[in-house]
Amino acid sequence: MTAVIECKDVKRTYVSGKIEVQALQGVSLNVSAGEFVSLSGPSGCGKTTLLNIIGGLDRPNGGDVRVEDQWLNELSNSQLADLRMNRIGFVFQAYNLIPVLSAAENVGFIMQLQGKSTGERRRRAKQVLDSVGLSGMENRRPAELSGGQQQRVAVARAIASSPAIVLADEPTANLDSKASDALLQLLRQLNEEEGVTIVIASHDPKALEYARRHVRLVDGQIHSDA
Numbered sequence: 144m145t146a147v148i149e150c151k152d153v154k155r156t157y158v159s160g161k162i163e164v165q166a167l168q169g170v171s172l173n174v175s176a177g178e179f180v181s182l183s184g185p186s187g188c189g190k191t192t193l194l195n196i197i198g199g200l201d202r203p204n205g206g207d208v209r210v211e212d213q214w215l216n217e218l219s220n221s222q223l224a225d226l227r228m229n230r231i232g233f234v235f236q237a238y239n240l241i242p243v244l245s246a247a248e249n250v251g252f253i254m255q256l257q258g259k260s261t262g263e264r265r266r267r268a269k270q271v272l273d274s275v276g277l278s279g280m281e282n283r284r285p286a287e288l289s290g291g292q293q294q295r296v297a298v299a300r301a302i303a304s305s306p307a308i309v310l311a312d313e314p315t316a317n318l319d320s321k322a323s324d325a326l327l328q329l330l331r332q333l334n335e336e337e338g339v340t341i342v343i344a345s346h347d348p349k350a351l352e353y354a355r356r357h358v359r360l361v362d363g364q365i366h367s368d369a
C-alpha cells in the first residue's frame with residue numbers, strides 16, 4: 144500500500160540563544176492509509192515537533208515529508224495552509240477551541256474558511272457533533288462543557304471537513320480515565336469505519352493500547368517501530 148505520510152530523513156534543529164537543540168535527528172517513517180500509529184518516548188524526544196512537521200505547521204531543516212502526493216518542501220506557505228485545511232485534522236492537548244463561539248460554530252469554523260454556506264456548516268456541525276455524542280449541545284460555549292466534552296468538540300472540528308489524516312498531540316492529557324476512553328474509542332471508530340489515518344503522540348499507556356503500530360522516539364530518532 145502506498146504511504147499516505149512519508150518522512151524522509153527529517154531533521155529539525157531549534158536555536159534559542161547560543162543553544163542548539165536537535166529535536167529531530169533524521170527521522171524516516173512511512174505511514175500507510177488507514178493506519179493508527181502512536182508516537183511515544185520521553186519528554187523532549189521530538190513527538191510534537193514531528194507531528195507539527197507532518198501537519199505542515201513547522202518546516203524541517205533537513206529532509207522532507209510527503210503527505211498524500213505532495214512533498215511539503217515544494218509547497219508555498221499558502222499551499223501548505225490549504226493542505227492543512229483540506230486534508231489534515233488536528234487535535235491538541237489544550238483543545239484550542241474559540242471561547243466566544245458555540246460548539247457548532249467552533250466545528251464550523253474551518254468550513255467557514257473554506258467558504259461553505261451557513262446552512263451547510265450548520266448541517267455538518269450537527270452531524271459531526273451527533274457522531275461524537277454531543278447531540279443537543281450545539282449551542283453551548285466551551286466554558287459550558289466538561290473537559291471531555293470540549294475535547295470531543297475538538298475532534299468534531301478536526302473531522303468536520305473529512306480529512307484523510309488526523310494528528311493528535313496528547314489528546315487525553317487533560318481528561319479523566321472515562322473521558323479518555325470515550326475519546327480514544329471515538330478515534331478508533333473514525334479509523335476503523337471511515338479509514339482515517341491517525342497518528343497520536345502520547346505518554347498515556349491507554350492511548351498506546353488503541354494504536355495498532357507503535358513508534359518510539361528517543362533523542363529525536365526512531366528507537367523502535369512495531
Ligand SMILES: Nc1ncnc2c1ncn2[C@@H]1O[C@H](COP(=O)(O)OP(=O)(O)OP(=O)(O)O)[C@@H](O)[C@H]1O
Nearest residue numbers: 157158159164166185186187188189190191192193
Ligand atoms: N520552539 C522551540 N524552541 C526551542 N526549542 C524547542 C522548541 N520546540 C521544541 N524545542 C525543543 O525540542 C525538543 C523536542 O521537543 P518536542 O516538544 O518535540 O518534544 P516532545 O517529545 O513532544 O515532548 P513532551 O512529551 O514533553 O511534549 C525539546 O528539547 C524541546 O525543548
